[in-house]
Structure formats: C-alpha cells, structure tokens
Amino acid sequence: MNTPCVYVACLASYNNGILHGSWIDCANDPEDIETDIQKMLKASPIEMAEEWQIHDFEYFCGFDPSGYPPEKLSQFALFIEEHDILGAELLDIHGDIDKAKEVLEDNYLGCYESLSDYAEELTSGCYDIPRCLEYYIDYDSMAQDMELNGEFYSIQTEHDEHHLFIN
Template identity: 50%
Template sequence: MTDEIRIYVACLAAYNNGILHGAWIDAQQGVEAINADIQKMLRASPIEGAEEYAVHDYEGFEGLSLSEYEGIQQIVDKAEFIAEHGTLGAELANYFGDLESAQTALEDHYAGEFHSVSEFAEQITEETTEIPESLRFYIDYERMARDLEINDIIAIKLGFDCVHIFWSH
C-alpha cells in the first residue's frame, strides 16, 4: 500500500486550451483544505479566471475508483476508509458499491483470514461437528467451500494463500 493517498486535480480551462496545469493534493487532509488547494491551483492557472476543475488521476486508493467529478467529501471519505482498511477495504467497497456496506461487513460479518475457502470450511466443520475418525478422510472440503461461496459467504482473495471471509447474511 502506498503511504500517500492523493488526487491530481486539473484546471479545465487550461486543459481545454491544450495546457496541462494541475496539482497533486493530499486526499486525507479534509474537505476545506482540499478546496483551498484546488483554489490555489486555479489561481495559479495560465488561463485567467479559471474556475472549473476535474480529478484526472489518483494514487493510493488501492483499486477503489474515483470519477472525474467525484465530490470532495466522497474523496475524503474514501481516502479515510482506505487509510484505515487498505486493500481489503477497497475490495469490499468495490464489491458492495458503497463504503457503508463495506464498513458493516468489516464490523459485523468478518469471519477471519484463511489460506483458502476450503481451510475455512474445514475449520468451521471441525468446530461445530464431531467427526468420527473413520469418516474424516471422506469429507470433501473443496466442495463444501464451493457451496459456502454460493450460499453463505463472501470470499475476498487478496493474494496467494490470503482469503478474507465474510458471512453474507
């Protein structure tokens, strides 16, 4: 994860006249500070009276996307969420489509980090059921994992041997 979560805000008056003018702005500094930085960038524009801007780039959002005309409050909210939850938070926000649902999943539905979904299936089976030794080798945890993913869980894979499991209900 990058240390900086920032946006590149471009002056549209300059851009429409073939001039690249903008500034990288720290997205975690709050709405008022970001607006002040945007106004400072617009005042320094080579096009007199520049007023309009757009977000042309961003870094550190861990795969969470921003639109060109994203509201500053939404940018700050996303930056703070990513600063707190990193790539897992971004993946959840992308999955659910909003930060509130992603936050709820993290707080109320998180089952843990596992090497695989089948490891999770094996763990919950052994915690909740006494399995006779004679049947232990007949249990197919891969198929149980598939069924869990279809019906009961959300599995967020962040890399090889790194799966975060959330109950879907």
Template identity: 50%
Template sequence: MTSPQPAIFAATASLPPDGGGAGSLPAPARTLTTARPAPANPSGDRPAIYVACLASYNSGILHGDWIWADDADDMRDATRAMLARSPEPDAEEWAIHDHAGFEGARIEEYQSFETVADIAGFIEELGELGAKVLEHFGQDLDDARKAFEDYCGEFESLADYAEELTTECGTNIPESLRHYIDYAAMGRDMEINGDVFTVQSGHAEIHIFRGH
C-alpha cells in the same frame, strides 16, 4: 505511482453547476491566498489526487496540483488556490485527473471531496483489502464498511474455512470418516448460496466475509 505527471482524460462536456458538487467551486467566503502550498507527493504512500484546471486543459495547457486527500475542506481550499493561479482567466471548473495511494480503489473525475476523503480514510485504515472489498460492492462505501463487521478471517482456501467452522460448531466426526468429508464442496456451497463471499489478496490468501 512515482511520476507527478497526471494521466490525461477528456473533460466531459456537461459539468455540475456552480456551487454544486465536484466540477466547480463557488467563491470562497474568506480571502484566499494564491500562493502555492507544498504539493502532495504522488508516491502512493498516502492517498492523493491530481486536480486539474479544466479551462487550462481545454486550451491545451496542463495546469493543476497534487493534493493530499485527507480532508474535504483542505482539498477544496487547495483547488481554489490552484484555480486562482490558472493561466486562463476566470478559471472555475476542475476535475480529478489522477490519483495515487488508494490501493486500487477508483476515484472518479467529478467525485465530491467529501467522498474522496471518506474513501481515503477507509483505505488508510484497511489498505488493499479495503480497496478490494470496496470494488466487490461496486464502490459502495457503506456496504464495504458493513462487510468488515462480519469478517471471518484469512484462510488458504474455502475448504479450510469450512473445516474450521465445522469443528467450531462442535460437530463430532469419527476419525474413520474425516477423510471422506468434502470440505471444498461445503465451502463452494456456502459461497454459491450467499452465506459467505471471498476476496483474494494473494496466492493462498483468501479473506472470508459472512454474507447478508
């Protein structure tokens, strides 16, 4: 993503209450500057979110900032500063209207900054593969993290994994029988039975994880 213009989403009618999670922020405990900090760059090189002022949005005005997604407190402070500069008086409500640098991982409109920061750290560590595993687990970050504890590696196919696993188990297969073993079927059975699951990152690039 190279354009700093946010994608437009309809604001939901029901927002979290003041002081709750995403959507609104209580008054800061310390004096807050309204000066605009250096905005994040939505180039995709580093996780960033576009946080929009909903009071402005609902008045037909685009007002918001791109913010680096590394730290929840920094995102919260940057959002407060953005709201303080809103052209609409007493602006308090916000939503995430765009994101970049998450390698395809989804960020929801009203996701908490803590969750956004956790996902950003996960993606920065594991890249596109991390995003695909996160998608496999329905955006459950805990399950996605646990999956990498049972990562078996990258293979061209499940058949290659099945053959390697057979060899590593010490099974002695006579040379005359090797061409009759259907490793592709073995691999399919392992996946169907839940012994493994796969994530494909490219042509002939299959990442295999042990199932639970």
C-alpha cells in the same frame, strides 16, 4: 503503504490545450482537499478558472475515486489507508463508504489461507468428526458449494489471504 492521492486538473486550462493541475493528498480533511484544489485553480494560467476534474489517481488499490467530491475522497482515502486492498475492494463492490464500513463491521467472518480452511473450521466447530471419517471430508468442495450457494463471498488480497463475508 503510500497515501492515496489524486491529480486534479483545471478544466479551463485543459479546454485551452494547457495541462495545469496538481497532486493532492486525499488522506486529509475535506476542507484541506478543497483548499488545495482552490490553490491549484488560483494558479491556473486561465483567469477565473472554477472547474476541476480528477485526471489520475494513485494508491487507491484499484478503486476509482474519479467524480467524487472532496468529502468522499477524504473518506475513501482514510478507509483505504486503514484497510488497504480489502477496503478498496469493499468500496468497489458496494460503491458506498457507509455500506463498506457496515459490511466490514457486521458481516466479516475472518481471514483464511484458503476457503477450505473456513469450511473445515466451521464443520469442526459444529460437529465432532470421528477420526476415522476425517480424511473422507472434501473441504474444498464444501467451501466451493457454500460460496456458490451464496452463504458467503470472499475477497482475495494475497495468495493466501481470503477475507470472507456473510452474504
């Protein structure tokens, strides 16, 4: 996976019709990100430039890091590097790094090829299903009802990767 990064632009330059900025690797310490931002501002064609803004980003897997300070950018990037698309989706759903980490640690049920696989595993783990009844159980409908009833929610990261979480 590629490293999450942002394009930070100098607002003084931008407001004067000049495009000046740099790509910054966010999977670093917040101090390193801040240092890179200050270097970019110092190199600005507009004297005493102070303000910056994120104008673009890459490899955040759909999560928009715009408007966040270096400390949060670092946390988001490291979380996404560790958990890939699943991490980005959790950040997008919960909007908070601490909540995303908590949900991943406390509410994660696992990864399944389909939602019906989870329903089947849950059912067979709780009950001894007689062999003569096995083919009458509709695990697809059971899983759909469980999700609609709010018993869990899922994040699909690949065609056959459904990550399930307790609601």
